[in-house]
Amino acid sequence: MTTIKDTVSFGELKISRRVAQALTDMGFEEPTPIQQLTVPFVQEGRDLIGQAQTGTGKTAAFGIPIVERVNTQQGVQALIVTPTRELAIQVAEEISRIGKYRRVRTVPIYGGQPIDRQIRSLRQGVHVVIGTPGRLLDHLNRKTLRLDNVKIVVLDEADEMLDMGFVEDIESILLAVPQTRQTLLFSATMPEEIKRLSRKYLKDPEYITVSKHNLTVPLIEQVYYETREHTKLESLCRILDSISVTLSIIFCRTKRGVDELVAGLQARGYPAAALHGDLSQYQRNHVMRQFKTGQIDYLVATDVAARGLDIENVSHVFNYDIPQDPEFYIHRIGRTGRAGKSGVAVTLVSPRDYRQLKLIENLTKTRIRREKLPSQADIYERQKEGIRERLQQTLSKGKLAYYRNIVDSLVDDYDPMDVAAAALKLSLDLDEDREDLIVESFGNTGARPGMVRLFMTIGRKDNISTGDLVRSLAEETGLPENTIGAINIYENFSFVEVPEEWANRVISCLHRQTIRGRRVSVEPARLRH
Known part of the structure; x- marks a missing residue:
């Protein structure tokens, strides 16, 4: 148990020193709105319904109090149910990082992985189990998972589990855990079936919601570039070399990320400096003087460190890391375009970031324009x-x-x-022999040059038409309709050709989404040999 003496402040929250240290290592400087609202109620032992989108920091909202409550001398004490294997792995990794200094052991269990390996992990002793409904039931039926000591159950992305037909499995799982448990339910939407579940299995729950409906975006130019994680720095340098920057602020998610990016930029000759919570007031003042007087062009900062900055003549804001909360996006890009001047907000997006980009676009009711990464020829011309x-x-x-x-x-x-x-x-001393970035290819998917052929698990039996697919592609991804290539609809599946530079966005935005009431999987087509 955590005593008052062991607690420290994380924003306005009181959490244990060990958890606070882990959050610092992860680069978090303050709680997101959903964490600020959720953690105190969970710490009090209340049941809770949280209406929040993915990408708002909700994993840490339940992960922090779970880690603090775990008794490392006992077995499984927390169970988190997720709709997909990807989310199970992601949640397990994050809770493991939060619980690093408390030695909290987690294990994700899901279909598609050998069950023997999962049984071995469970026998070795774990404190938090994160799993998909079908595989959790499989372990319960085999008696390889015991839930007698479970004190807290989390249903994460409950509406997705409902859409995927898991409601009966969820009820079976809830009946297998002690009645004295604490239950937390998180869902982006609240259909009637979710409300029925909450009435049946939650005790006097606290209802919290993080409303994003009134987010307003400054009237500045917003663009994004697709890149890869391992070429992100090179991509940023290309963009910087191809545009005119007066002063710019580059945002990273963590303090460690800020320091690594500054080192990378300085090594390439870009005048950059760091601004984050580890700087003393003297260091902060020195960096700000350099920035305001033009001695450095690029201020690399975390969200918290940039609070309260009021600097004129910032021509560009760069989201080197896409923010973990849409509100942070608004705060970031508002640093440019001050006093009626024009400004540009640039976001670097890797394929796994597209869901978060789409969430930002939906909540801000803004379409962020896609730009093609400058080529070496563009840079030389500039x-x-x-x-x-x-x-x-x-x-x-x-x-x-x-x-x-x-x-x-x-x-x-x-x-x-x-x-x-x-x-x-x-x-x-121009480097005229510098090679262009290598762009990863999808290989031969059977499409014509410059296009990628995608396989979609929806077909004639779902009453889908060519027009329906075109509308879904355009509305969900922003892909111009006139760029969509050949569409072939079969009984159980379809093939759609899209431009290669849009393929990652289409896959990320449409995979596991609902079209005409059916949840769809999307992946590059594979040629049979």
Whole structure:
């Protein structure tokens, strides 16, 4: 048990020192709105219904109090039920990180993984089990999972489990845990079946919701670029090289991420400095003076560190990491476009970020424009423009007599144009042999060049038409209708061709979503050999 002496502040929350240290390691500086509302009620032992979207930080909202309550001398004390294996793994990893210093052991159990391996993990002793309904029932029936000591049950993304037909499985699981448990239910929507479940299995629950319906976005230009995690820094540098930046703030999710990005930018010659919670007031003031006076162009910051900043002439805000809460997105991009000036907000998106990007777009009622990552040719063209401008400024100032003497000694042997070009190359040291980024390919999916053929688990038996698929693609992903290629609808499935640069977004936005009442899986088509 945690005593008052062992507690510290995490924003306005009181949590144990060990959990606070783990959150610091994870880079969290303050709770998100859902955590601020949820944690105190869970700490009091109340049943709770939380209406919140994925991407609002709700895993830590129930993970923090679960970790604090675990008695490491006992067996399974918390059970978290999730609709998919991906979410089970994600939740298990996050709770494991939160419980690192308390030595809380977690295990995800789901279909598609050998059950023997899961049985071995359970026998070795775990405190928190995270699983999908079908596999949890399988273990219960085999008696390889005992829930006698479970004190808290979490139903995560309950509406998704309902859509997938898991309601009977959920009820069977709830009947297998002690009646004295605490039950938490999280759901983005509240259909009648979810309300029925809560009335039947929750005791006088507290209802909390994080309303995002009134988020307003500043009138600034918003764009995003698709990248990969392992090439993200290179992608950012490309963008910086291809645009005119006055001053910019680059946001990372964690303090460690800020320090790593600053090191990477400085190593490449970009004038950048860090701003996060580990800086002393003197260091913070020094960095801000450098930024305001133009000694550094790029301020790399966490969300909390950037609070209260009021800096004019910030031309660009970059979301190097997509924010964990849509409200943070609004706060971030509001740092540019001040005092009626124009501003640009740029977001880097890896394939796994598309769900969060779509959530931000839906809640802010804004379509963020997709841009193609600048090519090396684009960057060279931009560099040439800058060189021409600097040459014109130097020529207009005159005072070139010393340099003319050097040129005069060369023009008898070389063409004056070559002399000027060699002088430019010498002074600028341009890396003309730099290779373009390698773009990962989907391979041959059977589509024509430049397109990707996608396999979708919906067909004629679902009363789907070509028009329905086109509308779903356009509305859910922002893909222009006139860029959609061939569509073939069969009895149980369909094939759709989309431009290669849109394929990741289409997969991320439509996979496990509902079209005409049916939950759909989407993946690149595979050719049979």
